[in-house]
Amino acid sequence: MLSREENEILTRVGPDTPMGRTMRRYWLPIAASRQLPGPDCDPLRTQLLGENFVVFRDSEGRVGVIDEFCVHRRASLALGRVEDGGIRCLLHGWKFAVDGTVLESPNCGPGMRIKVRQPAWPAIEDGGFVWTYIGPAEKRPPFQRYRFFDSPEENRVILRINTAANYLQLYEGGTDSSHVGVLHMNMMNPGWKTGSFVGGDTENENDGAKVGETTGSMSEKSSMYVGDSIFDANVELRMEDTDYGYHYAAFRKAAPAEDGRKRWNVRITPVMFPTGRIIPANAFDFYVFEIPMRDDLTATYLVFDAPGPLDRQEIVDTMGLADERFWNDVDCNFRVSWDDRLGQDRRHMDRNFSGFAGIEQEDAVIAVSMGPIVDRSKEYLVPSDGAVIRLRKRLLESVRLNEAGGDPLGLAITDYSTVHARAETVLTEGERWQDLVPGNTAQPVRVAAE
Ligand code: FES
Ligand SMILES: [Fe+2]
Structure with missing residues (x-):
């Protein structure tokens, strides 16, 4: 549970807010490269941290990130013509280069200086993204590299999903290990129907206000549909702070070793501020960035990075994004409405646990279902929320560092390629x-003199 004031600090991202100032210290993705497929392609109208931008690719293939509204009389440049080395405003024909230089101003006399x-x-284009920095020029940090930057393009798939919810709802979803086997039951535990429902432990005396600051451990009795799934909700969390945020391990009991020592299945998730994480997966590295477009709108970027070529459509299908009623790969907007219960299919819930299809569809729908910005002063937290609590605590620390004139967490890191998630791995007592x-606690950083 947070105070209302803390909730406001964490969720508001506009230019004059503490989190808005903190997020503006970092390079952030503003578009996926594929949204600007070639020279002089259609410009992209988008938002970042509550401000409006146009991103375009000029005739040479260079990318520009400019204010949406024309400096002359404020027409939207999203309607502009992209041609001859710049973007031309429709209203009076001023043309701008990627760095904002006025190249032509046809309604001005020949001798007039603009x-x-x-x-x-x-703007830097790397790793399949267009990254930009909209903070104070004198505080521009080093650019941060990720391991997927080095992959051939065919081994990488990036999906963007613009979801009508505050970024923190989605970010918290990604650090909440205990929802995985419940909300995503269809995928994680396809035999759920044959298991027996045990239900929650109503005797649980945990005080949500106190737990979670320390390692949490859910009650033995609190898993649903108890089978042998390692994805059951009964998870013990261990956490460690790092320079960039924290990483945590979700422990689930496994069969003991032959010598009788205890063993666990462990999944490890690093959380890289201000918006990133790596989800444990076997077949590929799975990065997620939750980029606030506005307080109530988030661009979720999913990055799948594999040792060999990936099939984009297969990933779209698996994520539950193939149904165009929900999403398409062109405008990237996640479209749901309460008019039809956010698209839930209740007719098939005898065999479909959630009534939705696919992980991303389920995650996005749940975030939207909470309303645009959750009031976290009204929650009741339990130990399995420990990693979510840590996320908020570390984000607040990062904001305080920045507001005090220092650097927010992870800003000095130049290379994230040593940071890894770990999919299910058996760990034995004593390890x-x-x-x-x-590598999760050893990143190259900028030297102070730079
Ligand atoms: S408003 Fe854009 S050229 Fe006049
Ligand atoms: Fe999820």
Whole structure:
């Protein structure tokens, strides 16, 4: 549970807010490269941290990130013509280069000097993304590299899903290990119908306000549809703070070793501030970035990075995004409405646990179902929410560091390629989970003199 004030600090991202100022210290993705498929393609109208931008690719293939509204009389440049090395405003034909320079201003006399530029921000295209930095110029940090930058394009799939919910609802969903086997029952435990429902432990005396600051452990009796699934909701969390945020391990009991020592199935998730995480998966590295477009709208970017070529359509299907009523790959908007119960199919809930199809569809629907911004002063937390609690605590720490004139967490890190998730791995009593991911606490950082 948070105070209302803390909730406001964490969720508001506009220019004059503590989190807005903190997020503006980092390079952030503003588009997937494929949204700008070639030179002089259609410009992209989008938002980042509550501000409006147009992203375009000029005739040379260079990418520009500029203010949406023309510096002359404020027409939207999202309607502009992209041609001859710039973007041309429809209203009076001013043309701007990717850095905002006014290249032409046809309604001005030949001798007139134009003293303005279209506001423009630095853009770097790498790893299948267009990254930009919209914070104070004098505080521009080093660019941060991820391991998927080095992959051939065919081995990588990036999906963008614009979801009508505050970024923190989606970010928390990604650090909440105990929902995986419940909400995503259809995928994680396809035999759920044949298991027996045990139900929650109503005798549980945990005080939600106190737990979770420490390692949590859910009651033995609290798993649903108890089978042998390692995805049951009965999870014990171990956490460790890192320079970039924290990482945590979800422990689930496994059969003991032959010598009688205890064993667990362990999944490890690193959480890289301000918006990233790596989800444990076997077949590929699975990065997620929850980028606030506005307070109530989030661009979720899913990055799948495999050792060999990936089939984009197969991933779209698996994520539950193939149904165009929910999403399409062109505008990337996740469309749901309460008019039809967010698209839930209750007729088939005898064999479909959630009434939805696929992990991303389920996650996005749940975030929307909470309303645009959750009031976290009204929650009742339990130990399995420990990683969510840690997320909020570390984000608040990061904001405080920034507001005090320092650097927010992880800002100095230049290379995230040593940071890994770990899919189910058996750990035996006496072994340290941190030893499975030694690179998670050793990133190259910018030297102070730079
Ligand atoms: S408003 Fe854009 S050129 Fe006049
Ligand atoms: Fe999920």
